Amino acid sequence: xxxxQAIEIASCTDPGIVRSHNEDSxxxxxxxxxxxxxxxxxxxxxxxxxxxxATTVITTELQHLLEDNxxxxxxxxxxxxxxxxxxxxxxEKANTSIFQAAQSQPQYAGMGTxxxxxxxxxxxxxxxxxxxxxxxxxxxxxxxxITKDHSLxxxxxxxxxxxxxxxxxxQNKNLVTRALGIDPTVExxxxxxxxxxxxxxxxxxxxxxxxxxxxxIGLTVQTLSANLKLAAQQLVQMANDNGGRDNVSVxxxxxxxxxxxxxxxxxxxxxxxx
Amino acid sequence: MxxxxxxxxxxxxxxxxxxxxxxxxxxxxHNDIQIDNLAVSGEHAVIVTILxxxxxxxxxxxxGTLVNGQPIKKHFLQNADVIELGKYKLKYISDAPAAAxxxxxxxxxxxxxxxxxxxxxxxVAGPGPLQPMGTMSSSQGMPTMSPPPATPGSPAAGAxxPMPILNAQSQPQPAMASSxxxxxxxxxxxxILSGANAGKEMELTKALTTLGKPGVQVAVITRRPQGYFxxxxxxxxxxxxxxxxxxxxxxxxxxxxxxELAGVKMEFFFKT
Numbered sequence: 433x434x435x436x437q438a439i440e441i442a443s444c445t446d447p448g449i450v451r452s453h454n455e456d457s458x459x460x461x462x463x464x465x466x467x468x469x470x471x472x473x474x475x476x477x478x479x480x481x482x483x484x485x486a487t488t489v490i491t492t493e494l495q496h497l498l499e500d501n502x503x504x505x506x507x508x509x510x511x512x513x514x515x516x517x518x519x520x521x522x523x524e525k526a527n528t529s530i531f532q533a534a535q536s537q538p539q540y541a542g543m544g545t546x547x548x549x550x551x552x553x554x555x556x557x558x559x560x561x562x563x564x565x566x567x568x569x570x571x572x573x574x575x576x577x578i579t580k581d582h583s584l585x586x587x588x589x590x591x592x593x594x595x596x597x598x599x600x601x602x603q604n605k606n607l608v609t610r611a612l613g614i615d616p617t618v619e620x621x622x623x624x625x626x627x628x629x630x631x632x633x634x635x636x637x638x639x640x641x642x643x644x645x646x647x648x649i650g651l652t653v654q655t656l657s658a659n660l661k662l663a664a665q666q667l668v669q670m671a672n673d674n675g676g677r678d679n680v681s682v683x684x685x686x687x688x689x690x691x692x693x694x695x696x697x698x699x700x701x702x703x704x705x706x
Numbered sequence: 707m708x709x710x711x712x713x714x715x716x717x718x719x720x721x722x723x724x725x726x727x728x729x730x731x732x733x734x735x736h737n738d739i740q741i742d743n744l745a746v747s748g749e750h751a752v753i754v755t756i757l758x759x760x761x762x763x764x765x766x767x768x769x770g771t772l773v774n775g776q777p778i779k780k781h782f783l784q785n786a787d788v789i790e791l792g793k794y795k796l797k798y799i800s801d802a803p804a805a806a807x808x809x810x811x812x813x814x815x816x817x818x819x820x821x822x823x824x825x826x827x828x829x830v831a832g833p834g835p836l837q838p839m840g841t842m843s844s845s846q847g848m849p850t851m852s853p854p855p856a857t858p859g860s861p862a863a864g865a866x867x868p869m870p871i872l873n874a875q876s877q878p879q880p881a882m883a884s885s886x887x888x889x890x891x892x893x894x895x896x897x898i899l900s901g902a903n904a905g906k907e908m909e910l911t912k913a914l915t916t917l918g919k920p921g922v923q924v925a926v927i928t929r930r931p932q933g934y935f936x937x938x939x940x941x942x943x944x945x946x947x948x949x950x951x952x953x954x955x956x957x958x959x960x961x962x963x964x965x966e967l968a969g970v971k972m973e974f975f976f977k978t
Contacts (some may be wrong), residue, residue, distance in 0.1 A: 473815045544817060564815070584757075584818055593761060598782045603758030603800075607818045614817050638815065648913050655916045658924060658940040666928065666937075670913065673930050 433502070435465040438691035439552055442660035443467075443683040444668045448639055449676030455479030456637050456681040457545075459487040464498045465552030465691075466491060467683045471565050471637040473611070474534075474543030482530050482545040482613050489526040490549055494518060504554040504693050515551045515558045516622055523547065523560060523612070523620045530613025544611035547620070548579065548635050550685070554693040557633065560622040563608040566641060568649065569625075570632040570657065575650030578625065578633075582610035605642060632657050633685040636667070639678035643671040653684070660684050708760055710753075710789075711797040712739065724760055729753040731791065732765075745769050745792030753783070760798065762789060892976045894934050896927070899964070899971040909977070910934060918945075923968040927959070934959040934974070941968070 441462045447454040455472040457480070468490050472483030503515030526547075534540045546563025559567050564581040580586060584607040588594045594602060612618055627633070632653055640649065648670060656663035664682050671680040710729075712720040722729070722739055731739040732750040741750075747767035754761045760783040764771040772790040773781045781787075789796040896917070897907045908915070910927055916939065918924040923941030927934055935956040938944045944952045946966035947959070959965075963974045 471815065473817070546815070588756075588759075593780075594759075594782055601782075601784060604756070606815045607757070608815055609818055611817045651912065652914055655914050656926060656939060658920065659938075662926075662937060662939060666914070666926075669928075669930075 433553070433691070433693070434463045435552060435691055436463040438687065438689050439465060440660055440686045440688055441467060441683065442664045443681070444661075444664040445681040446668045446672065446676075446679065448679050449672050451677075451679055453477070453480065454679045455483055456639070456679040457483035457487040458681050458683055459491040460683055461491065461495055464495055466494055466498070466550070467635055467685055468547070468549045469565055469635045469637060469681055469683055470545045470547050470612070471563070471639075471679065471681070472543065472545040474540065478534075478540045478543035479545070481533070481540055482543040485530050485533065486526045486545045486547055486612055489529055490519075490522045490547075493522045493525065494551070497522075498551075502553075502693075503551055503558075504556070513553070513556075513558065513624065515553060516624070519549060519551060519558060519560050520620065520622060523549070523562075523618065527612050527618040528616070531616055534613060542614070544614040546608060546637070547612050550633065550635065552627065552685070552687075552691070555627060555691060556624055557627045558622065558624045560620045562610045562612050562618060562620050564638045566634075566636055566638075568634040568636070568646075568653075570634070570650065570653050571628065571630070573654065575646070575653060577646065579621070581608070582621070583608050606638070627687050629687050629689050631687045632660075633687075634667075635683040635685075637679060637681040639676075639680035640667055640671050640682055642678060643674040643676065643680070657686060660686055708755065708758075708783075708798065708800045710739070711799065712741075713795050713797070714793055724753060724755045727755055729755070731796075739796075741791060741794050743792055743794065746794070750791055751789075758800070759783075760800070762798075767791075894929075894959070894961075894974060894976045896965070897973045897975070899973055901970045903970075917965075917972070918967045925965075925967055927974075928956070932958070936965065943968075 439462055441460045443458050443460055445454060445456050445458050457470045457472065458468065460467045468487045470483035470486040472479030474482055497518050501514055501518065503513060503518065505514045507514045507517050530543065530545065534543050546565040548561040548565040548567055550567065551558045559579065561567065561579045562582060564583045566581065567578040569576060569578050584604050585599055585602055587609065589596055589599055610618065634653055649667060652666050652670065653663055656666055664684050667682045668680045708724045710722045710724065711718060712722065726738065729739065730737045730749065730752050731741065732748050733742055733746045734748040737749065749765045750767040751762060751764050751771050754763065762773065762778065762781045762783055764779050769792060770777050773787050783798045785798065785800040787798040789798065894910045895907050896910060898904055910929060913929050915927045916924055917927065923943050924939040925936055925945040926939050927936050935958055936945055936947065937956040938952060938954055947957060947963055959974045961976050965972050965974060
């Protein structure tokens with residue numbers, strides 16, 4: 433099923449004002465309903481290598497797999513959508529590749545990356561994330577954060593040590609508790625959400641949400657959702673206007689129309705004839 | 707390292723560096739900061755320090771603990787906070803600005819092992835095996851498997867680096883800029899010159915303001931440190947500024963520019 437008529441994708445990535453190179457990496461395929469964003473870390477160019485490996489491995493492998501395997505089909509093992517297994521397996525694969533490269537090549541030692549990946553199918557979206565890259569959703573004028581960071585700060589908020597308001601002033605913003613490629617195995621957080629026409633999904637690296645308030649991000653996505661490309665550029669520009677202390681990446685996905693899988697023989701026949 | 711300056715009646719008595727995870731304050735001698743005064747409880751309060759953040763907690767003291775004049779139970783200390791216990795004052799100085807000198811690598815994202823996480827409420831263990839991602843060239847000696855969680859009190863054996871983390875990210879975080887500080891100092895307005903709404907004025911205080919009719923023609927005015935800019939959002943026609951049609955690029959607005967959108971004329975001007 434080709435989703436390029438059902439979803440629109442715009443993205444933008446920028447090194448920011450302070451950093452000389454961009455350790456973020458993004459990939460998107462509208463026809464497969466696939467978006468991936470990674471924020472690499474590690475010395476020299478290792479961060480770019482890690483995030484680049486993550487997006488490349490996951491995107492190319494999933495593009496291939498989605499060609500032959502309907503993502504909405506139930507997995508005989510657990511009844512979950514097949515997409516979940518595919519995504520989990522490819523994340524593990526990317527983890528192994530990065531981990532092995534880091535082990536075997538001294539210049540890549542210790543590299544790793546955050547990850548957020550989303551697969552759209554059958555009026556649903558499957559979101560996997562690791563670390564502090566985020567997903568937000570705009571639906572009916574409500575803009576909210578969907579993923580919860582795997583970070584020290586989030587744990588402090590959860591345990592009640594810090595309120596979300598105080599968190600803005602914390603010095604410990606940049607400590608993630610999970611990352612891809614630093615251990616032999618990784619546990620991504622994978623969840624499925626329904627999605628409706630009109631929804632706008634935002635994937636971003638912490639360079640955006642550390643520099644721009646959620647309120648301003650929401651305002652931008654909402655007012656500029658008619659021009660997704662401009663919205664993506666505007667978000668990056670706002671992060672840079674506020675200091676641009678980190679690489680900034682955003683991917684916006686707007687659901688244009690219903691993309692449910694035809695069910696029942698009439699609609700299936702109709703779908704087949706289409 | 708952050709520090710506390712103990713004083714009474716404006717007289718500085720002592721300077722204490724917060725090196726420990728838990729720094730206790732009280733009248734009894736076993737406290738890290740002993741204040742021998744009857745207004746201070748035996749175990750009065752504790753400061754828990756996790757990396758660069760310090761939290762003050764009152765331990766159910768008789769006379770209470772004030773921060774900047776307000777009674778608190780638990781408080782996330784900010785630079786220059788003044789803690790009061792009876793007549794004694796403790797000023798909290800976070801050292802972040804000093805340590806940041808010459809630091810280029812601040813704020814790089816790093817991984818902290820889950821096992822190293824101090825649990826809230828529980829006594830805080832050592833900083834644990836933190837793993838700064840940037841400085842790992844000497845990682846041959848690194849454990850490749852996740853190290854076991856550091857148990858409280860035990861020295862974090864096998865921890866890769868003791869605490870490089872303090873330097874690596876001690877740049878003071880500016881309060882996240884909201885739309886106000888990020889925007890240019892002068893506020894501008896739009897006054898509608900023609901059509902049904904002629905005469906109406908709108909202040910451009912937000913980071914973004916859209917103009918026009920959705921589905922027909924929409925433009926957005928963005929408020930940036932450099933000033934105000936207008937950009938085309940949707941519709942077949944582009945906005946017209948001073949009689950000239952724009953292209954898809956953002957266009958800087960000057961005082962008394964006349965804009966035309968969806969057949970409506972309006973004037974952009976700075977408020978005095």
